[in-house]
Amino acid sequence: MSAGARAASPVYLAFDIGGTKVASGFVTLPADGGPEVTARCEIPTEAARGGEDLKNRIVALAVRQLERAKAEGVEIAGVGIAAAGVPDSETGEIVSATDILPGWRGQRIYDAFAAVTDLPVYMIGDVGAHGMGEATYGAGRGAGVVLSIGVGTGIGGAIVVGGRLFTGAHGVAGHAGHVPSALGRGFLCSCGTREGHIEPVASGTGLKDLYNRRCAEAGGENLPAADGAEVAARAAAGEELARRTLADSARALGECVGGMGNLIDPDVIVVSGSVVKAGPIWWDALRAGFADSALALVRPTPLVEGELGGAAPLIGAAAAIHGRLGAQ
Numbered sequence: 001m002s003a004g005a006r007a008a009s010p011v012y013l014a015f016d017i018g019g020t021k022v023a024s025g026f027v028t029l030p031a032d033g034g035p036e037v038t039a040r041c042e043i044p045t046e047a048a049r050g051g052e053d054l055k056n057r058i059v060a061l062a063v064r065q066l067e068r069a070k071a072e073g074v075e076i077a078g079v080g081i082a083a084a085g086v087p088d089s090e091t092g093e094i095v096s097a098t099d100i101l102p103g104w105r106g107q108r109i110y111d112a113f114a115a116v117t118d119l120p121v122y123m124i125g126d127v128g129a130h131g132m133g134e135a136t137y138g139a140g141r142g143a144g145v146v147l148s149i150g151v152g153t154g155i156g157g158a159i160v161v162g163g164r165l166f167t168g169a170h171g172v173a174g175h176a177g178h179v180p181s182a183l184g185r186g187f188l189c190s191c192g193t194r195e196g197h198i199e200p201v202a203s204g205t206g207l208k209d210l211y212n213r214r215c216a217e218a219g220g221e222n223l224p225a226a227d228g229a230e231v232a233a234r235a236a237a238g239e240e241l242a243r244r245t246l247a248d249s250a251r252a253l254g255e256c257v258g259g260m261g262n263l264i265d266p267d268v269i270v271v272s273g274s275v276v277k278a279g280p281i282w283w284d285a286l287r288a289g290f291a292d293s294a295l296a297l298v299r300p301t302p303l304v305e306g307e308l309g310g311a312a313p314l315i316g317a318a319a320a321i322h323g324r325l326g327a328q
């Protein structure tokens with residue numbers, strides 16, 4: 001391979017640090033065509049061992065991956081990291097993390113990598129990385145302004161403008177789950193409020209909680225559901241309470257997304273995560289809620305399903321370091 005060909009398709013070492021596993025791979029970003037993820041591997045997060053231990057195991061994984069790249073003759077151009085919590089992309093410090101990752105807050109990731117490699121390292125949040133992946137190489141590719149919404153265990157989001165992640169003044173921009181919704185009133189949100197955020201009634205967990213509360217209120221005729229997927233399955237099978245709950249949950253989320261659309265005016269809205277597999281009842285209600293809430297000029301904005309699946313954060317982390325190096 002010539003030096004010119006390498007420059008046209010740079011390869012980045014990427015990490016996706018989540019609450020249950022840390023994934024890594026080599027991400028090739030061709031000038032045209034789709035990205036490729038190779039040398040994929042993962043380790044369990046084992047969050048209970050603490051943030052320091054986690055950081056050390058990630059760096060050890062990086063050393064193994066860089067040795068592998070050397071052995072295979074792969075030239076790595078930089079390291080891209082998608083991290084759980086709120087990372088500071090400039091300093092490389094984790095400035096906020098939930099109890100899911102005890103001791104993760106305060107870890108200095110760039111310093112740890114600098115001890116083992118001279119390669120440039122760039123870190124963004126995992127939800128932002130997911131959005132970056134979809135915006136640059138997935139369902140939002142080619143669009144100028146992309147709003148990405150992830151609806152899974154929780155609800156997250158990302159705003160990508162001209163291929164760059166918009167992070168806001170405190171790195172908080174894109175927290176799509178923590179916007180007001182009357183449906184969420186009384187349900188405890190992961191941020192601590194019960195005043196009515198959308199996440200505790202529209203995430204996968206929230207869908208289950210909303211359904212189970214309604215089951216209890218209805219007198220316990222229906223057995224509680226174990227998760228959001230079970231509510232979706234019962235709805236698809238025609239169970240009335242599940243159908244109504246799934247539709248109400250998606251409609252409320254759609255109204256919130258309409259409000260976000262009015263604020264941001266994106267070219268496209270990409271919706272990803274486990275809950276988007278809930279079927280047409282969910283999608284129809286999401287689109288109906290969006291149409292009710294969106295301004296006339298925003299209403300035609302396409303709401304599309306993400307294309308990259310679980311690889312999105314790795315690809316987005318690679319796209320972020322690629323953009324960072326290109327901008328320097």
Ligand SMILES: [Zn+2]
Pocket residue numbers: 177178179189190191192193197199
């Ligand atoms: Zn909240």
